[in-house]
Amino acid sequence: MQGYVLAGLVLGSIYAISALGLVLTYSSSRVINFAHGATAYTVAVFFHWLNQVQGWSIPASAAISLLVFSPLLGLALWGILFRHLTHSPPDVRFLATVGLWVALPAGVQLAFPFSQGQILQPQGFATVPVAIYHLSALGVSVNANQVAVLIGGAVVVVGLSALLRATPVGLATRATVDSPRTAAISGINTTMVTAGSWMVGTALAGLAGILLAPILGLSNGEFTLLLVASFAAAVVGRLTSLPLTFLGAMAIGLIQGIAVDFLPSHGVLSTGFRPSVPFIVMLGCLLLYPGLRRERFEVDRRAGARAREVAPPPPLRGWRAAIGPLAVAVALFSVPLWLSTFWVGVVSQGAALAILFLTFTIVTGEGGMLSLCQATLAGIGALTTASLATHSPLFGWLVPNPFSSATGWPIGLAVLAGALVAVPIGLLVASLSLRLGDVYLALATLAFALLIEQLVFARPEFDNFGAGISLGRPIFLGINFNDTSTFFLLLAAIFCVLAVLTVNLRRATTGLVLASMRSSEQAAATIGVRIVRSKLLTFGVSSFIAGLGGALFAITIGRASPDSFEVLIGIVWLAIVASFGTRSVLAALIAGLLFAVVPQLFSEHLPTSWAMVPTLLFGLGAIRLAVNPRGSLFDIQHSVRVLRLRRARRSPTFEGQAPA
């Protein structure tokens, strides 16, 4: 028992260090840093590199990593990105940090190639072999890395409290946190304070990362779990209170540590319990904290920065408007004519992903909601479809097969069922957190996605030793879709239908209602928009499309595997869609095709060490949203329209239309 408490205290201390950094940066700049785990990862890799590859001593490596590298990294990220985000609309703030979360680990793995593979013995503060101390009085053994964590946690808490409570710098920081504007007019250099808080926050992330690495491993996946636990702790502290955040972090760590004592030592529950604690804690806070409700209005009021965006130029009307979409459709359907079968197969994956990516177009582009669980919903759709189609058990329960076919459900029906199953699950997550506003929806969906990944996707019947469930292709209406080109045409047709439906929705009353909600929920409510109902409807539709796209993607690659729908893949998807624009169906298509084609091109023509370059580029694309909030596709269209307007103005028939 004492051993488990100790393990819990250790985990809790790491979460606390990381979460304090998160709260510090959030409260000084109002940006939730989804890349917090990624910065921790970056610093931990850098430390490992200094010590193991460069051969520096542990104290020297630690000093350089935490006192030089981390603050500089924090300062650089703040100067390049976060500084610009404080006044951005909430969706841009969210998507740009997601972009960083994608780009940073990719960049690290390019810069430090050793981190591409598995790092067997990540270096911590303790020398190897790690010393173990037996404390007979308490009946526990503690190793030197754990001691380092406990000391680190105590130093951070004491140091941070002393800094904030007893120094002029702390006073300035607290003033800035309370009200940046008031602080600024009373002569506090709020820019310095914010920059400083990002430097300290990054250093705390780095410290947590170095402490975590030897205990849980140095991988991007483990650091995502760290991120979510820190988020949950920060939610306990309402994203602003440092003491409550600390308590929350310790509670999460202790629950995780002690629970190991009571759980079976094998199976999904033993591995799945740890990630479910942050989700449960977060959910409990979201449901029980009365204070969180009021903060929603705070967030909404700051969204006024949207007004500074450039208004879109008038769209084309009449037959001209049809030229672009028709050209795209013709190009898409003619792909089998000018590409080899192999590449048609690659592009098919892209087309299936394009269908899946429409889920982002709807939930984020139209609904203005920030969801990180769309990949998980796609995975649920894919695995349900595969289980039904192959007649394999779901959670040990064999779904009845009322159909005459010997193998399982007809695949068309299985796909539909998979898409439908995703809907209530999506609605459940959304309904729990929607009323609280955007940021909390993003946090809750992230926690939910990790929970499903660890608790459901890891089950042997789905994972099947990493192979997933094999899936055949459909034969219906007398057409055999086993032929690559035929199947591609089917996917292209489905995409076109869904794209048309999406555009219809956008241009109809529903689109107007959603646009009004995105700009001002308060005003929308006062003209009679039922906010929660509209959002749930949108989320439901997007869940359906996610499930459908997931199932189709699984059929395209021939197997439904949880690996294809990991949270970390989902954020890359979101980043690439966002970088082209969440408001455009064409952007979803381009994003899908690029996501399939670019890595293939890289692997054929470039050395394997370049494998992370596409991911890096996708992440950087999303980061660029900080400058170009509507995505690069909108930018191109905008420039074309402006050129057209200029040309028109020069011609004598132009009647002085107001340019944007």
Place this chain on the structure above:
Amino acid sequence: MSDPLLHAHEIAVSFGGVGALAGVDLTVPARSIVGLVGPNGAGKTTLFGVLSGLLSPRSGRVELAGADVTRASPQRRARLGLARTFQRLELFDELTVRDHLVVARRIRERRDRSLLRDLVGLGRRPSPGEDEAVDALLDLLDLGKFANQPVPLVPLGTGRIVELARALATEPRVVLLDEPTSGLDVHETERVATALRAARADRGVAFVLVEHDVELVLQLCDDITVLDFGRVIAHGPPDEIRASADVQAAYLGTAPAQKTPR
């Protein structure tokens, strides 16, 4: 006199133990313009929040056309005929001026429920009479030349009139106006006043007006309520209010309440 259209009875609100409103009454008869004035912090915007459903009162009752709506959501009140404008513009930045009216009107017609119709592409067509009604409202408020402009491009004064137009497009019985002329120059203020009179004459809408421009309130309103520190300190027709000593004290201060030197 028949039942009032909107009636607030003994409204009390407090924020974290600090009383913002204490036992405030407000009555709005049909087709009237009721003024709500008072110094900053008197509780005017808070009362608006309670009336429109964005805030819930600690105690008291709000009645709209005879129905108790104290706990009803803003959406529900909107559908019962209560609209409002905001002190800080809350426009839909991605929509044109015309679309503001279209969306408000379609929600009134329950067209936001026709998802299937929208999906197959029929949702773009205007409802019967929609174009005419929207054009009429644009004309009434003199917004015709801005109709197809995105709202981030219209001047502030026009933005306030767009808010009013959007409120009127829901075909309300009563509209709450939160400082409709703040930040406007004399000409723009005159435009707003003209628009209000036109809307009342044309559609029989009642207004509740929160306003710092006391002259405008005295000019426009049939009835005025003065708030100070969360209480009603005067109530009556404009002439009475103009003469009231309490109101003058609240606005100009009395001798002992003068600022003390630091």
